[in-house]
Amino acid sequence: MRISEILRLVWLNLSQNKFKVILTSIGIVVGSATIMMVLAIGTGGREEVAEQFKNLNAGAIDISCEGETSGGISFAMGGGDMIAFSMPDNNMPSGSISIGGGGSFGGGNDWGGFGEIFGFDGESTEKQEFVTLTTEDCEELSLFVQGIADATISYSTSASVEGGDLDSASYYTIAGVQDNYDTISNLEMSIGDFLTEENNENKEKVCVLGYSVAKEIFGSAYDAYDAEIYIDNRRYVVTGVLSEMGTVASGISPDTAVFIPYETGIKYITGSSISPTLTVIAEDVNQVDTVMADVETALADSYSDSTFTISDAGTKMEAASASNETLTLLLISMAVIVFIVGGIGIMNVLFVSVKERTNEIGILKALGCSRRDILLEFLLEASFTSLVGAVLGVLLSLGITPLVEIFSVRVSLSVSGAMLSLLFGVITGSIFGFYPAFKASRLIPVVALNQE
Amino acid sequence: MIEMKGINKGYLLGEEKLPILKNIDFTVEKGEYVAILGPSGSGKTTLMNILGCMDEMDSGEYFLDGMAIHETGQHALTKVRNEKIGFIFQNYQLIPTYNVMQNIIMPLLMRGMSHQEAQEQCRKTIELLGLEHRINHRPSELSGGQKQRVSIARALVGSPAILLADEPTGALDQSSGRDVLKLFRELNEMGNTIVMITHDLNVAKSARRIVRIVDGRLYENEP
Incomplete structure (x- = not known):
């Protein structure tokens, strides 16, 4: 039989059993969606790691006491x-x-x-x-x-902040830093200037806001500049706002931190109960x-x-990447398991389908349909059922991406991820569909024909 | 057309082999219309299956249209079934999900024809059997007589060497049965070779020649 005619028969059979096709392919739907999401989350994670470390000084070494x-x-x-x-x-x-x-x-x-x-x-x-x-x-x-080219010391704590558009006091990360922290951590100013040596020596109540903090408290960096906030009920003048950095330096995320002079923080907020981090630049x-x-x-x-923890930026990046890769591997393993379960589901349904259609197979054999044609017809039915499942899976992953992003998980969907999901789906269905199709092709005509 | 010599066939019943066909010699000439008449359990369906190349004989020789079937492998038998034999079954054996046209053209598609070619080739057969207005109907939308006509059309469409009919009127009412038998006579008059299996003497009488099968043995005349 011509392939085009077999495809026509496959289409005929599938189109007349739409609901069955969808139910059969549910395992593949879940598997494909999982693969696509895993790849997207893995890629998103890698991008996030890269973004977090993009401004990190390659020669930076952090030292803290354990x-x-x-x-x-x-x-x-x-x-x-x-x-x-x-x-x-x-x-x-x-x-x-x-x-x-x-x-x-x-x-x-x-x-x-x-x-x-x-x-x-x-x-x-x-x-x-x-x-x-x-x-x-x-x-x-x-x-x-x-x-050592340069060195600085910093610490972070949490304190209540009031002012700006805030209705009530909110807790923010307060980072006590020296005047060279911005150059060591490659921070960029959106507006104003970073803290100065004089600010530190005189223990002045001034601060520099991270980009996200400025937006949260004042609505914009422009509005925040030269404004006042209250940290632990003490008035601080905002002397500058950082650009959006997205990085982590010395354990501090600049976007969500309020930077104050090192000595000011010790005097007014933390006392001496701090665990500072020394950062030196090679x-x-x-x-x-x-x-x-x-x-x-x-x-x-x-x-x-x-005992001290001494870590460099490269090690941190490697650790973050390794952690991300481990997570991706874990998720891929999960997706493979889902695929296997989905494949077994397809195999079961196809076995039932072959059983149901034994008489039909007998008729086809009596009319002179070859084993190859019957094998191909059932195999293609399995492949197309899987393809339908894989397409639905890809669509499902597109649908659930916004929901996943609500939980601050970075998802980076890609065409290659979608293609891989489709490929995995079809391959899984075809592999698991082969045995039932093979069994169908091997049925003895007279036995199959007399099957009720 | 058909020449069977010393055909034996049995089935294993536990460890014992139960003989079904015993030393069958059977010949059908081209253009003949033969009825194989026998009661239930006489072995007529087994004989039909062997005639239709759907079952293997234990021993004996079978020649169909000059081809030694007993020496032919499964793959070639598939081709023989498609090109040389037209099956007409008691319960029609139509594929329920296909419409009339799709059912009828199946043997042609199996020969490698395209859908278009097959539809053109079966047009005459459809007209002959009066199914023009039913081609888009599913089997479930047809009467028993119409279903059997579709089954006959499917058997005829590939111009086989022989038509094998297994109790063709068994599932039909008297009137539809009569119509089918009349059609068989007409097809035979048109030159088709027909072998029909039945347990009903009245049905068998429509054939030009009757052979009886009793307890696995074939008799040309009354046993």
């Missing part, structure tokens, strides 16, 4: 240059250790001698695990670790690993009982 305080400590260095490590109020020692000893920082620029100058004088009543990094640490690292991006190792050594020498 662990919790289990006791207190005080350091006292004797002789030479003194470095005082202040502890948060709530971490004040129940015992004390004084670190003493003469000497200086190994002749100024030689960081190698930094650790050696410390000598423990006294006993620890409880093991120290947590230290609060300070601006002094930041300065020392810049001075004594080679290959002069040469190819030397990031060396700088990280030197920073780690220096910190280990200084704080031998503490």
